[in-house]
Amino acid sequence: MRLFLLWLLFFLACHAVPLPGYAQPAPKPAAAATDLQVTLELGATAFPVTEYFTISFRLQGGRLERYSAFPDLEGFKKSGKSSTTTTRIVEGRTTTELIITQRYAAYEEGEFVVKPFTMTVNGQTVRSAGATLAVGPAPVAATPGTPPVGGGLQGLGLLDQLFGKPKPQEYVEPKDNAFLALVPDKTSVFVGEGVHVGLYFYLTPNDQGLLDFYNFAGQLPAILRQLRQRTAWEEPFDEQEILPETVTMGGRQFIRFRLYEAQFYPLNTEPLTFPAVALQMVKYRVAKKPAEGLDNRLEGYKTYYTAARRVQVKPLPPHPLRDQVPVGSYQLREAIDRTAFRTGQAFTYSFGVEGEGNLAALNAPAVRPRPGLEVYGPDVRQELTRQGGRVGGRKVFQYRFVGRNPGPVPLDSLLALVYFDPATGRYDTLHPELSPLLRGPVRGTAEFRARPDDPFYQKVLFDASSTMQPLDTYHDVRRYANYILAALLVVAAWGWWRGRR
Numbered sequence: 360m361r362l363f364l365l366w367l368l369f370f371l372a373c374h375a376v377p378l379p380g381y382a383q384p385a386p387k388p389a390a391a392a393t394d395l396q397v398t399l400e401l402g403a404t405a406f407p408v409t410e411y412f413t414i415s416f417r418l419q420g421g422r423l424e425r426y427s428a429f430p431d432l433e434g435f436k437k438s439g440k441s442s443t444t445t446t447r448i449v450e451g452r453t454t455t456e457l458i459i460t461q462r463y464a465a466y467e468e469g470e471f472v473v474k475p476f477t478m479t480v481n482g483q484t485v486r487s488a489g490a491t492l493a494v495g496p497a498p499v500a501a502t503p504g505t506p507p508v509g510g511g512l513q514g515l516g517l518l519d520q521l522f523g524k525p526k527p528q529e530y531v532e533p534k535d536n537a538f539l540a541l542v543p544d545k546t547s548v549f550v551g552e553g554v555h556v557g558l559y560f561y562l563t564p565n566d567q568g569l570l571d572f573y574n575f576a577g578q579l580p581a582i583l584r585q586l587r588q589r590t591a592w593e594e595p596f597d598e599q600e601i602l603p604e605t606v607t608m609g610g611r612q613f614i615r616f617r618l619y620e621a622q623f624y625p626l627n628t629e630p631l632t633f634p635a636v637a638l639q640m641v642k643y644r645v646a647k648k649p650a651e652g653l654d655n656r657l658e659g660y661k662t663y664y665t666a667a668r669r670v671q672v673k674p675l676p677p678h679p680l681r682d683q684v685p686v687g688s689y690q691l692r693e694a695i696d697r698t699a700f701r702t703g704q705a706f707t708y709s710f711g712v713e714g715e716g717n718l719a720a721l722n723a724p725a726v727r728p729r730p731g732l733e734v735y736g737p738d739v740r741q742e743l744t745r746q747g748g749r750v751g752g753r754k755v756f757q758y759r760f761v762g763r764n765p766g767p768v769p770l771d772s773l774l775a776l777v778y779f780d781p782a783t784g785r786y787d788t789l790h791p792e793l794s795p796l797l798r799g800p801v802r803g804t805a806e807f808r809a810r811p812d813d814p815f816y817q818k819v820l821f822d823a824s825s826t827m828q829p830l831d832t833y834h835d836v837r838r839y840a841n842y843i844l845a846a847l848l849v850v851a852a853w854g855w856w857r858g859r860r
Contacts, residue, residue: 394420397480401473405493411438411462412492416480418457426459427479428600434471434494435463441746442597448739459597465494530644530657535569537562539638539663541586543631544748547671550625551686551717552781553594554670555748557620558582560638560663561606561613571641573660575601575618582636583619590629592717595621596745622750623670624686624717631670638663675779678786685778687716691789692753699796702765706795708758710737710774715751718743723756724776724789731764732773762797770794 395418402413414429429437445456465471475489537560544555562570587593604615618638623631640663643656675681692711700706712721718741726734737756744752762768770791777788 396420397483397485399485399487401490404490407495407497408465408468409497413460415458415460424481429461430476432463435465438462438464444743446741468494529647532644535566537566539665541665541668543670549673549781553622553624555622558618560616569643573639573641585634585636588631590626592624593621594750625672628672628674633668635664635667680777685721688780688782689714693791695793702762702797705761709755711755713753718754721754724774727773733761735759765797768795
């Protein structure tokens with residue numbers, strides 16, 4: 360009876376004695392959908408004149424609605440933007456992070472000061488302390504060129520209200536060479552293949568004093584409604600600033616404004632049909648006899664139209680999985696924490712797909728069942744980059760395995776992703792090349808360490824004899840401390856009982 364009481368005391372101590380000096384950690388509340396985090400990031404401060412300086416903002420916990428213009432830097436020219444969207448799905452919870460980066464090209468070598476500045480993203484203001492930039496010489500000899508200068512359209516104030524409206528016959532409307540264009544980069548695509556569509560406004564340098572934008576923000580929603588495609592998945596670009604670019608067409612120099620761009624992925628063989636869309640612009644008439652001190656311009660309006668466009672959609676070649684396979688140009692990037700394990704020990708394997716295509720439609724490869732092998736997951740992370748009229752990125756599927764039988768684990772026969780490559784017009788398959796080996800039984804708690812060079816992996820503790828549920832470090836430490844305290848209580852009780860005798 361005394362021995363039974365001692366063992367009962369030991370059991371109760373192991374499960375009830377709290378760890379001294381530690382409080383039970385409160386459960387972490389789920390992140391609110393409205394928790395918006397915005398940060399500014401500056402690129403490297405020392406770089407050669409042939410490379411870009413960058414300013415980025417990182418948005419977490421919300422969808423991008425609007426943001427203010429990136430600052431103008433003295434001695435630099437804005438040279439395009441890129442956006443990267445990272446989506447993580449872990450244990451059914453989805454988090455999204457958006458990074459928009461503005462590139463700056465230096466006109467010459469030297470030292471430049473970026474003054475402190477602020478930006479507003481979704482109504483939230485963030486501040487940067489600025490930096491001092493050191494622009495060095497080019498690493499290799501190159502013929503210096505003069506960067507193209509595309510000045511923005513400047514609207515001069517009218518003096519009609521002060522001096523009265525001039526007589527109409529004193530003004531003439533000069534001819535302009537501007538035009539509105541909707542440009543798809545392909546005339547035909549396969550089902551699921553991406554086609555880039557851009558809406559641009561072109562004008563010559565001589566037209567800058569004649570034309571200006573009119574209520575573009577008010578006209579854009581109606582234009583976008585006309586460009587929507589009922590039978591295609593759309594990936595719009597996150598550009599909001601309308602900046603001039605200098606381009607050459609047919610031997611002539613034009614200033615181009617990028618008004619809208621998106622990547623469309625057809626869902627069936629129905630052609631993509633883009634109707635003619637209209638854009639109203641301010642166009643000035645000029646005075647026949649310019650008078651000194653007056654604006655000599657009269658504001659008017661002119662509407663420009665695009666030509667209707669049609670993109671043919673071809674069916675995929677015959678294949679048993681034709682209606683299920685993703686379409687794109689992909690490569691496999693796989694990773695594993697180790698290649699040799701013990702039976703019952705957990706290991707993590709990542710099946711990463713990189714390339715250009717509709718990653719949102721790319722589903723996780725199913726794992727073929729295998730006796731003696733337990734599979735958990737996958738957790739999913741997606742990084743989508745839109746830059747230079749192209750959409751691509753990386754989608755990673757992270758699996759956790761526990762093998763019960765010793766021997767090699769044939770991942771190439773367990774996982775496979777069949778896809779159609781529109782560049783070659785053929786089907787292909789991504790197969791794992793790694794082959795982990797399981798040896799002998801393992802006891803107790805198994806620990807695996809993530810690769811330190813990949814931020815996607817984490818260090819996690821798993822109980823090798825359980826069903827792969829992660830262990831909380833607090834409870835793990837508390838459990839062993841309880842064992843020690845229970846043993847001390849048993850020894851103390853035994854001594855007390857011996858003393859009574």
